[in-house]
Amino acid sequence: MSALTALQLQDFRSYAALALTLDERPVVLFGANGAGKTNILEAISFLAPGRGMRRAALDAPVRHGCASGAWGVHAQLKHDEDDPFALGTGLDPQKRSRRVRIDGQNARPSALADLLRLVWLTPAQDRLFAGPRGARLRFFDRLVLSLHPEHGRNATAYERAMRDRQRLLDEGGADPAWLQACEQQMAEAGVKIMCARADALAHLQEQINARAQSAFPQADLHLEALYEDAPEVTAPDLLDALVQGFSRGRHRDGAAGRCLSGPHRANLHVLWRAKAMPAALSSTGEQKAMLIGLTLAHARAVAAKDNTPAPLVLLDEACAHLDANRRAALIDEVCAMQGQGWLTGTDQHLFEAFGDRGQCFEVAEGTARAVE
Ligand SMILES: Nc1ncnc2c1ncn2[C@@H]1O[C@H](COP(=O)(O)OP(=O)(O)OP(=O)(O)O)[C@@H](O)[C@H]1O
Ligand SMILES: [Mg+2]
The missing domain is CATH 1.20.1050.90 (RecF/RecN/SMC, N-terminal domain)
Incomplete structure (x- = not known):
């Protein structure tokens, strides 16, 4: 099991300072539009190499009006029964570069990939099958x-x-x-x-x-070479x-x-197997279900790889278009994963099927409050 057991944000987007204490269960973030749910997932996505899940410029996450011009994300990452690692990253405003620290030592961003794998799905990907x-x-x-x-x-x-x-x-x-x-x-x-x-x-x-x-x-995948x-x-x-x-x-x-x-x-073709139909022709909710299916399969493929930690799975608004059956199925899948899942949504009731299998936070006005 791979999980974050603590997460702290400093001057990151809408957060001046946020500290979450977590256990290994999946995490639910719920709250109104603009409350700051996606910002938390984006902060986690900077714990991997790259530009995060919004593909942002390095200084874009700096909280507006913050004097230091820097942002920081810190986390405790635990794999199975091992002692947790302390991961930290942020913008170094002097050098205009990304700073990474692992257990208190400076490290290269690429070193993060050895410790933490991430898989994410965002609403921006909703048009994936029908898009370019x-x-x-x-x-x-x-x-x-x-x-x-x-x-x-x-x-x-x-x-x-x-x-x-x-x-x-x-x-x-x-x-x-x-x-x-x-x-x-x-x-x-x-x-x-x-x-x-x-x-x-x-x-x-x-x-x-x-x-x-x-x-x-179930999808059938095919990579076509366009020449x-x-x-x-x-x-x-x-x-x-x-x-x-x-x-x-x-x-x-x-x-x-x-x-x-x-x-x-190359062009990736995704076919709905049972209907023998291109995924692009499916309904909005069906396309979302296929995307989630692909994302979960991706997470399992990474987890199945030798010497690779199970990935944390960030699902931003994944429940939005799902009916109650699929929502419950997603929650069961997330609970069965070997890496901690993070889900967001506007309403707590979307996540009722977790029961006490998940930990829930209400996000509002720069804070996240644990709720039963
Ligand atoms: N650099 C920044 N400094 C301060 N605030 C920012 C910055 N970047 C974005 N924000 C604000 O963060 C707020 C929360 O954004 P976020 O995308 O996390 O909301 P959300 O809870 O995911 O909402 P939704 O349900 O609509 O997806 C927005 O109101 C946005 O204006
Ligand atoms: Mg959002």
């Missing part, structure tokens, strides 16, 4: 990253090489050897990206398939196939002003 391909791929890549931490590095290397190649194509008359060098780098990173995605997809699908009786619809002659991950000469594909596409990509083939053009 790129947003869906970003969602999937974040999921891949939680199973393959090197995925981010490979994606950065791929994008850098792709930008360099495009600059050469845009300028025209480049030495073919330079272009070839960029394409080789793209292909090398591209192979790693494709393999990590295929592996993550298989693990996710395995977790989905394991829950035949779930209240959350002709796209090699399969199983292609014996995947690297060569990518290199040749980039080389063949030079003229076309030069004219288009961007690279039109490669792993960055």
Whole structure:
């Protein structure tokens, strides 16, 4: 079991100072619109590397009107029976950079990933199935990253090489050897990206398939490469196939002003298995249920991975569109998880099915009060 047993916020968004003492049970935050529920989840999301669940600029969380210009989040993180770790992060206003401390020692943000895994679902993701391909791929890549931490590095290397190649194509008359060098780098990173995605997809699908009786619809996932002659991950000469594909596409990509083939053009298709229908055609509540199903499967896939702590699962307004049956099913799933779940909603009654299996806080005016 992985759980936060304490959480403190300083000058973080609507909070001057907030201190929560917790046990290992799932946490419910309820309160009116604008009360500060999502702010608490966002604060937790900064306990992982990256820009948090709002993808905010580093100084955006600083509480308006606060003189220090800094924000801080501190937590006690407990894994099973081990002694808790003290995690701290925040903005260092002098250096304009993120400060991370683990058990009182300075650490790199990336070190947080070894101690704490996070999975989150926000209302901004509600349009994921019907929305643009790129947003869906970003969602999937974040999921891949939680199973393959090197995925981010490979994606950065791929994008850098792709930008360099495009600059050469845009300028025209480049030495073919330079272009070839960029394409080789793209292909090398591209192979790693494709393999990590295929592996993550298989693990996710395995977790989905394991829950035949779930209240959350089972999805069939498929990653489509949006270009002709796209090699399969199983292609014996995947690297060569990518290199040749980039080389063949030079003229076309030069004219288009961007690279039109490669792993960055993949499209994640999500199908409602029982209806054999694209998830995008489902109702609002059905899409939400599928998203929650995917998120829970993601959490189980991370938890099932060796040497990886079970992830904390942050579900912002996950109950909003769910009927009472699905709400109760979600609460049962959250209680069964090996990582602490955090749920938000406007009304306490949405969470009645927790009984005493959860700990409830009423959020209002910069405070969070524990309620029975
Ligand atoms: N940097 C900041 N300084 C001070 N207040 C901020 C800052 N950023 C956001 N806020 C305020 O925080 C408040 C609470 O936001 P939050 O998103 O947590 O509400 P919520 O409880 O999740 O509401 P909802 O139910 O509508 O989702 C908002 O009123 C917003 O104006
Ligand atoms: Mg909110």
